[in-house]
Amino acid sequence: MKYISTRGQAPELTFDEAMLTGLARDGGLYVPESVPQMSAAEIAALEGLSYEEAAFRVMRPFIGESFADDEFRAIIERAYAGFGHAARAPLKQLDSGHFLLELFHGPTLAFKDFAMQLIGQLFQTALARRGERVTIVGATSGDTGSAAIEAFRGLKNVDVFILYPHGRVSEVQRRQMTTPSESNVHALAVDGDFDDCQARLKDMFNDFDFRDGVRLAGVNSINWARVLAQVVYYFTSAVSLGAPHRKVSFTVPTGNFGDIFAGYIAKKMGLPIDRLVVATNQNDILHRCLSGQGYHKGPTHPSVSPSMDIQVSSNFERALFDAYNRDGRAVAQLMDELKAGGFEVSQGAMEALRESFDSGRASEAETLATIKATLAQSAELICPHTAVGVKVADEQRVAGVPMITLATAHPAKFPAAVEEASSVHPPLPPRMADLYDRPERVTRIANDLAALQDHIKGHIGA
Ligand SMILES: Cc1ncc(COP(=O)(O)O)c(C=O)c1O
Ligand SMILES: N[C@@H](CCOP(=O)(O)O)C(=O)O
Numbered sequence: 214m215k216y217i218s219t220r221g222q223a224p225e226l227t228f229d230e231a232m233l234t235g236l237a238r239d240g241g242l243y244v245p246e247s248v249p250q251m252s253a254a255e256i257a258a259l260e261g262l263s264y265e266e267a268a269f270r271v272m273r274p275f276i277g278e279s280f281a282d283d284e285f286r287a288i289i290e291r292a293y294a295g296f297g298h299a300a301r302a303p304l305k306q307l308d309s310g311h312f313l314l315e316l317f318h319g320p321t322l323a324f325k326d327f328a329m330q331l332i333g334q335l336f337q338t339a340l341a342r343r344g345e346r347v348t349i350v351g352a353t354s355g356d357t358g359s360a361a362i363e364a365f366r367g368l369k370n371v372d373v374f375i376l377y378p379h380g381r382v383s384e385v386q387r388r389q390m391t392t393p394s395e396s397n398v399h400a401l402a403v404d405g406d407f408d409d410c411q412a413r414l415k416d417m418f419n420d421f422d423f424r425d426g427v428r429l430a431g432v433n434s435i436n437w438a439r440v441l442a443q444v445v446y447y448f449t450s451a452v453s454l455g456a457p458h459r460k461v462s463f464t465v466p467t468g469n470f471g472d473i474f475a476g477y478i479a480k481k482m483g484l485p486i487d488r489l490v491v492a493t494n495q496n497d498i499l500h501r502c503l504s505g506q507g508y509h510k511g512p513t514h515p516s517v518s519p520s521m522d523i524q525v526s527s528n529f530e531r532a533l534f535d536a537y538n539r540d541g542r543a544v545a546q547l548m549d550e551l552k553a554g555g556f557e558v559s560q561g562a563m564e565a566l567r568e569s570f571d572s573g574r575a576s577e578a579e580t581l582a583t584i585k586a587t588l589a590q591s592a593e594l595i596c597p598h599t600a601v602g603v604k605v606a607d608e609q610r611v612a613g614v615p616m617i618t619l620a621t622a623h624p625a626k627f628p629a630a631v632e633e634a635s636s637v638h639p640p641l642p643p644r645m646a647d648l649y650d651r652p653e654r655v656t657r658i659a660n661d662l663a664a665l666q667d668h669i670k671g672h673i674g675a
Pocket of ligand 2: 352353354355356357358432433434435468469471520521527
């Protein structure tokens with residue numbers, strides 16, 4: 214199995230090489246050269262398996278020779294051992310045709326743990342084998358950062374620097390990033406928004422002297438391994454509702470497009486997904502684009518679902534690559550135009566995107582109203598990101614096809630918004646009960662590449 218860049222100018226890599234590389238050297242994102250297929254019989258055979266065994270069967274064809282089967286099985290077992298639910302990703306029924314896929318039973322209470330716990334194990338195994346160390350730098354609007362820190366804290370051959378937008382993450386998210394005491398963890402509060410953090414991260418990857426000097430690695434969903442791990446729960450949930458014998462649809466609260474792109478891969482592998490619905494908050498650039506209005510950046514408005522306050526949605530590049538018939542030059546051209554503000558999507562590419570994705574948006578008032586209504590009607594307290602999904606899913610459902618909305622975070626990560634909407638204060642799980650008492654350790658830093666690079670170089674191995 215080979216991985217190629219969406220911009221067509223970077224070397225082809227194996228799975229473990231692509232994982233340790235992160236962003237391709239031409240600025241593109243790695244994708245598999247071709248998507249392995251699962252037959253209806255292979256999909257049906259997932260029914261009743263443990264999450265771990267299903268994960269092995271779904272991901273194995275993408276791994277190639279990078280990890281031996283026994284090694285990969287053991288890695289998966291370790292990755293999910295700390296989850297607080299035996300099913301790992303249980304389904305809850307909201308009403309006769311609408312289900313929530315609970316993805317927040319991992320250590321940091323968000324769906325990011327599914328991929329991050331796995332790649333923490335994959336990195337450790339690959340780095341130990343190669344005798345290497347890496348400097349992980351991540352950009353976060355709140356959840357990726359805490360999940361990455363949890364997965365890599367205390368590891369000897371890794372430093373992890375997380376850039377988050379100062380004042381634009383919830384207090385729980387911030388404390389999850391600033392309270393770990395391990396010296397290889399570095400939380401950086403950047404004076405900017407998430408897009409600034411992600412742009413500086415990409416600048417670091419595109420500065421080859423810095424990149425090679427610190428042996429830079431990335432754990433955002435620019436890393437293909439992140440996307441792959443998220444493909445699994447599309448299979449397990451669809452199978453538990455009758456796939457491959459009946460179709461299901463998914464609605465996915467979307468920001469950086471990683472989670473929904475994992476659903477797109479599941480569909481390409483053969484999972485009978487009827488519709489994949491992109492649900493955005495008021496920062497609705499993806500919804501506007503999928504509605505035919507082009508992809509044009511605007512100001513980012515802070516919202517009650519802060520993890521989705523994003524304008525430059527990284528993984529959309531992967532979808533564009535397919536929509537433009539895998540023409541790397543065309544994608545590179547669009548990404549250049551994006552730097553200057555935005556781009557129009559060609560008619561052919563638009564048709565391809567529309568064939569794969571539907572979309573909708575939720576305003577702030579609609580998000581809060583959905584939290585309240587879901588509690589009243591289904592006795593489920595949901596986080597604001599999930600509420601964006603539930604609202605859009607309710608508009609897009611069709612009779613006879615079950616709709617699964619991805620519940621991407623635990624409501625306790627966003628207590629202020631949840632309490633405002635429902636008058637219920639969602640408590641943290643007991644293991645995190647002292648989060649507000651732990652001392653914080655964070656560096657406030659300018660949105661400036663040189664300042665960030667100097668800080669990182671000065672704190673590796675500190
Ligand atoms: C809670 C939550 N929901 C939804 C999203 C959006 O996911 P993605 O960026 O993969 O589109 C994020 C951030 O990524 C998140 O943290
Ligand atoms: N919402 C994310 C933003 C980064 O997304 P990623 O999936 O590319 O890591 C966050 O919580 O940080």
